[in-house]
Amino acid sequence: MNMLSEAAVEKALDKKMNEVAYKMIGKDVSVYYGEKRALFDVNLNVRENTVTALIGPSGCGKSTFLRTLNRMNDTIEGCRVTGKITLDTDDIYDKEIDVVELRARVGMVFQKPNPFPKSIYENIAYGPRIHGLARNKADMDAIVEASLQRAGLWAEVKDRLHEGGTGLSGGQQQRLCIARAVAVSPEVILMDEPCSALDPIATAKVEELIHELRANYTIVIVTHSMQQAARVSQRTAMFHLGQLVEENDTDKMFTNPDDQRTQDYIMGRFG
Amino acid sequence: MSTPLILLILAIVAIVCYVVGTRHALAIAGGVSSKLHSRPGYYGTFVAICAVLPAAIVLAVWLVASPFYINSAVLGGFPEDVKAKSQAEQGLAFGMVSSLARGMDVLTLEEIDSVGADPVALRNALGAKGLPLAGDPEPYMVESAGDLNAMNKISNRVMTAVVLIVALIGAGLSYTRISHRFRARNRVERVILGALVVASSIAIITTIGIVMSMLTEAGHFFGRVPAWEFFFGTVWDPRFAAAGAAASEGQFGLIPLLLGTLYIGFVAMLVAVPVGLFSAIYMAEYASPKVRSVTKPLLEVLAGIPTIVYGFFALTTVGPFLRDISSKINGIATGDFANFIQAQSVLTAGFVMGIMLIPYVSSLSDDIITAVPRALRDGSLGLGATKSETIKKVVMPAALPGVVGALLMTASRAIGETMIVVLAAGVAARMQLNPFEPMTTVTVKIVSQLTGDLEFTSPQTLVAFALGITLFVITLCLNIYALFIVRKYREQYE
Numbered sequence A: 001m002n003m004l005s006e007a008a009v010e011k012a013l014d015k016k017m018n019e020v021a022y023k024m025i026g027k028d029v030s031v032y033y034g035e036k037r038a039l040f041d042v043n044l045n046v047r048e049n050t051v052t053a054l055i056g057p058s059g060c061g062k063s064t065f066l067r068t069l070n071r072m073n074d075t076i077e078g079c080r081v082t083g084k085i086t087l088d089t090d091d092i093y094d095k096e097i098d099v100v101e102l103r104a105r106v107g108m109v110f111q112k113p114n115p116f117p118k119s120i121y122e123n124i125a126y127g128p129r130i131h132g133l134a135r136n137k138a139d140m141d142a143i144v145e146a147s148l149q150r151a152g153l154w155a156e157v158k159d160r161l162h163e164g165g166t167g168l169s170g171g172q173q174q175r176l177c178i179a180r181a182v183a184v185s186p187e188v189i190l191m192d193e194p195c196s197a198l199d200p201i202a203t204a205k206v207e208e209l210i211h212e213l214r215a216n217y218t219i220v221i222v223t224h225s226m227q228q229a230a231r232v233s234q235r236t237a238m239f240h241l242g243q244l245v246e247e248n249d250t251d252k253m254f255t256n257p258d259d260q261r262t263q264d265y266i267m268g269r270f271g
Numbered sequence B: 001m002s003t004p005l006i007l008l009i010l011a012i013v014a015i016v017c018y019v020v021g022t023r024h025a026l027a028i029a030g031g032v033s034s035k036l037h038s039r040p041g042y043y044g045t046f047v048a049i050c051a052v053l054p055a056a057i058v059l060a061v062w063l064v065a066s067p068f069y070i071n072s073a074v075l076g077g078f079p080e081d082v083k084a085k086s087q088a089e090q091g092l093a094f095g096m097v098s099s100l101a102r103g104m105d106v107l108t109l110e111e112i113d114s115v116g117a118d119p120v121a122l123r124n125a126l127g128a129k130g131l132p133l134a135g136d137p138e139p140y141m142v143e144s145a146g147d148l149n150a151m152n153k154i155s156n157r158v159m160t161a162v163v164l165i166v167a168l169i170g171a172g173l174s175y176t177r178i179s180h181r182f183r184a185r186n187r188v189e190r191v192i193l194g195a196l197v198v199a200s201s202i203a204i205i206t207t208i209g210i211v212m213s214m215l216t217e218a219g220h221f222f223g224r225v226p227a228w229e230f231f232f233g234t235v236w237d238p239r240f241a242a243a244g245a246a247a248s249e250g251q252f253g254l255i256p257l258l259l260g261t262l263y264i265g266f267v268a269m270l271v272a273v274p275v276g277l278f279s280a281i282y283m284a285e286y287a288s289p290k291v292r293s294v295t296k297p298l299l300e301v302l303a304g305i306p307t308i309v310y311g312f313f314a315l316t317t318v319g320p321f322l323r324d325i326s327s328k329i330n331g332i333a334t335g336d337f338a339n340f341i342q343a344q345s346v347l348t349a350g351f352v353m354g355i356m357l358i359p360y361v362s363s364l365s366d367d368i369i370t371a372v373p374r375a376l377r378d379g380s381l382g383l384g385a386t387k388s389e390t391i392k393k394v395v396m397p398a399a400l401p402g403v404v405g406a407l408l409m410t411a412s413r414a415i416g417e418t419m420i421v422v423l424a425a426g427v428a429a430r431m432q433l434n435p436f437e438p439m440t441t442v443t444v445k446i447v448s449q450l451t452g453d454l455e456f457t458s459p460q461t462l463v464a465f466a467l468g469i470t471l472f473v474i475t476l477c478l479n480i481y482a483l484f485i486v487r488k489y490r491e492q493y494e
Helices: A003-019 A062-068 A099-105 A120-130 A137-150 A154-160 A170-182 A200-213 A226-232 A250-255 A260-266 B003-028 B040-076 B087-106 B109-115 B119-128 B139-177 B184-224 B227-232 B255-286 B289-304 B307-334 B346-371 B374-382 B387-416 B419-424 B442-450 B459-491
Strands: A022-033 A036-047 A051-055 A079-087 A106-109 A188-192 A218-222 A235-240 A243-249
Touching: A022 A062, A022 A218, A036 A062, A036 A218, A036 A235, A051 A062, A051 A226, A062 A188, A062 A218, A062 A235, A099 A106, A106 A170, A106 B374, A120 A137, A120 A170, A120 B387, A137 A154, A137 A170, A154 A170, A170 A188, A170 A200, A170 B374, A200 A218, A200 A226, A226 A250, A235 A250, A235 A260, A243 A250, A243 A260, A250 A260, B003 B040, B003 B139, B040 B087, B040 B139, B040 B184, B087 B119, B087 B139, B119 B139, B184 B227, B184 B459, B227 B459, B255 B289, B255 B346, B255 B387, B255 B442, B255 B459, B289 B346, B307 B346, B307 B419, B346 B387, B346 B419, B374 B387, B387 B459, B419 B442, B442 B459
Parallel strands: A036 A243, A051 A218, A051 A235, A106 A188, A188 A218
Antiparallel strands: A022 A036, A022 A079, A235 A243
């Protein structure tokens, strides 16, 4: 890819950003774990083809909010969500919505790389197979290759597709998990501190990957690293004590935030 | 002084040493325990150990060694004509002497005087005290018994004195060693470590001892019956023949018993594996914590029921039920109400044993399934897989090696199980494949070969050891293989 076309892509994306197309809209979202309230009436919209970073000190509710977006909180005992979250126009907490279908549209990458104890190929093929995305072996091969290409892992693993996925390095495992999420062609990809278990080189690769994925997917990423939020995201949302403090353009957020608490957090005064 | 009394004194010494040692250590530190190398209690424990441990060892050695010495001294004092007799007769004479000695302890001095040197009167006097003798004691026996008593008394006194002196020396020496920099903790912990090592080696040494004794006896058996006739023989007919008769050889074929064992074990696993595994999946994946907290202990209660109780259940309920229902089915189908399932059958034993094994399968598998990292489940659910897809395609494959290990361990239990099969499977050693007929197992035959009045030199009895060692080797191999698999599986996640 030459410089010109890359710049053109950036420009097109920026233009899109200005039009403000919302992929997901969260309205008055509150989450309770049993009696304890973890999230207080959060109103946060996720823009299409944008990387939105969620930052804030530990226990501020950013991961909780992320997990409401594909209803992963459903798997936690005693967790209750109120408010309304829409994906395009569908209310994802509506009874009509099948959570399985939702998670196929809103994929997730976790903090610790969690490849299945299967081969690399089977790790990628798992999602497409359960959703019936491939009609035959050739289709599946194509999906696996395309997904690994997208995750920038193809060149490294193409000769050992049938070896165990757990044998890869940490960074490769995380990119494998991203490829696995990409394989089911989601619209949104949620990432929960995807680099916290990786070394700086692997982190750089994953960040680069996030940057590229932005062209095709809407990405929401939780991160503890302010630098990472500044590097990969266009929009940043700051959480504190279960409340959304501020949501803004990343550039503005890190130079001239509206809220004093954001300023303090970014300057390292708390958190 | 009697041994329990000495032990009690040692215990008191230990407590006193502990208190004194602790106080002394504190006094040296001027009441500030942080000035000491170890906590004050360690100094107290150190003094107590130094006082009691060597004394206890001396006591133990003395108690073991002194009877040997005294007995040989008494035997040496027997008249020459008795010494010339056989070993067994000398043993009998010595037995008489020691019961006499015990009796003379009971009699008062006046009674001994009144009896005088008359052996018959002595026997009567002892009989009146509830100490019957096997025969009239001879005069030299009375004399030896007196010697024995005297020596025992001296030995006991010396022992008491030596033990107490050793305890005092130990206490004194260790007391003087207490100082600021003395590393009492390290020494105490070394002693504790030693105690732990001794405790764990007892189990291992006992196991080795059991195996060795089985091997020796089995060796005797194989001295009389060729090994290949045992391992490859297809007929089990040990024949309890009259002693000395020519046809008392019998046939000791292992194959029918082994087949019965494996067949019944197989039926049991057929029952236990699906039920146990499904209940494990339910408890690990679907049950709410509330349900789980009730069902899991409830299921584990099954594991605590003695197997003989399952045996009753098989004998009085399951067996007759299967027999009756088979005769009804036969009646409906053919008009002939003959039962085709015997009350004692492979099916009965296997079914009941299967029920016994359910808690093992489910409890072990439940632990293994819960050990599969939550991250794997999340990964699968996050891709839009349903819960059952996640269980089938991610959780169970990940848990499979561990589950296989658990099943192998369960199988080794099934093979070693005795009481259920004794009651439910019958004793007929046959080679056949009909699960409705009785068969028998290795364990049942071990029981039947070793019950009753039998001499421990005939192949009929010794074969039990050969069977035992065979069973031991089989279950040992299964367990080692299972452990190997389980360990390999653990490595994946840690």
